[in-house]
Amino acid sequence: MINPIHLKDMGTRELADELLLQLNEWNNVPMLYQLALEELQNKIKVIKTELKQINGYSPIEHIKVRIKEPKSILDKMKRKGCDLTVDNMLNLIHDIAGMRIVCAFVKDIYLLLEHFKQRSDIQVLEVKDYINDPKPNGYQSLHIILAVPLILLEGTRWMKVEIQMRTLAMDFWASMEHILFYKYDKQVPAHVHTELKEASEAAYALDKKMLRIQKEILSGIANSGP
Ligand code: GTP
Ligand code: MG
Numbered sequence: 001m002i003n004p005i006h007l008k009d010m011g012t013r014e015l016a017d018e019l020l021l022q023l024n025e026w027n028n029v030p031m032l033y034q035l036a037l038e039e040l041q042n043k044i045k046v047i048k049t050e051l052k053q054i055n056g057y058s059p060i061e062h063i064k065v066r067i068k069e070p071k072s073i074l075d076k077m078k079r080k081g082c083d084l085t086v087d088n089m090l091n092l093i094h095d096i097a098g099m100r101i102v103c104a105f106v107k108d109i110y111l112l113l114e115h116f117k118q119r120s121d122i123q124v125l126e127v128k129d130y131i132n133d134p135k136p137n138g139y140q141s142l143h144i145i146l147a148v149p150l151i152l153l154e155g156t157r158w159m160k161v162e163i164q165m166r167t168l169a170m171d172f173w174a175s176m177e178h179i180l181f182y183k184y185d186k187q188v189p190a191h192v193h194t195e196l197k198e199a200s201e202a203a204y205a206l207d208k209k210m211l212r213i214q215k216e217i218l219s220g221i222a223n224s225g226p
Contacts, residue, residue, distance in 0.1 A: 036159035059108030095162035138200025
C-alpha cells in the first residue's frame with residue numbers, strides 16, 4: 001500500500017508510476033491463480049483416470065472452479081481488517097482460487113485427501129472437516145487449503161487453492177441451502193432451520209444407503225465368480 005506520508009512527498013509523475021505498478025500487480029494476481037487452478041485440474045485429471053481404471057468407476061463426479069471476484073476479495077480483506085496490499089491478498093486470503101470436487105461416495109473424499117497429503121507437488125496447509133463435524137445448520141463438506149507450485153520464469157511460486165469436497169447428496173443440500181439462505185440475514189421461523197437440518201441428515205442417510213448398496217453389488221460380483 002502507498003504510505004500516505006510518502007504520497008505527500010511524491011510528484012504527480014512518480015505517483016502515476018507507483019499507481020501503475022500497483023495496478024499491474026493487482027492485475028497479475030488473478031492470472032497466477034487461474035494458472036494454479038489449471039495445474040491442479042491437470043493433476044486431478046490424471047488421478048481421476050487412474051482411479052477409474054483401478055475401481056471401475058470414477059470417484060470424481062464433477063469439478064467446478066472459480067476465481068473470486070475482485071470486489072469479494074476486497075470485502076473480505078476489509079472484513080479481516082487488513083491493509084489493501086497485494087502481499088496481504090496473497091498471504092491472508094486463501095480462497096481466491098476455489099475448486100469444488102463432487103464425489104460419488106464419502107470414502108472417495110478421504111481417499112483423495114490422503115493422496116493429496118502424500119504428494120510432493122501438493123502441500124496440504126489446512127483441513128476443515130465439516131463431514132465428521134457438520135456446521136450447526138447441517139452443512140457438510142471437507143474444506144482443504146492447499147498450495148500448488150507454479151513454475152514461472154522468476155522461479156517457483158506456491159499458490160493457494162481452496163478445495164471443497166463433498167458427495168452428490170451434500171452438494172444438492174448445499175446448493176439448495178445457498179439458494180434459500182446463504183448470507184441471507186433476514187429472520188426465518190425456527191422450524192425452517194430444523195427442516196433444513198433434517199434435510200441434511202436425509203442427505204447423510206442417502207450417502208450411507210448408496211454405500212451399502214455399492215458394497216452389496218460388489219460382494220455379489222465377487223461371489224458370482226466361476
Ligand atoms: P469465508 O471464506 O469468508 O466464507 O469464511 P470461512 O473461511 O470461515 O468459511 P468456511 O471455510 O467455513 O466456508 C467457506 C465456503 O464454504 C463458503 O464461501 C461457502 O462456499 C461454503 N460454505 C460454508 N458454510 C456454508 C453453508 O452453511 N452453506 C453453504 N451452502 N455453503 C457454505
Ligand atoms: Mg474460507
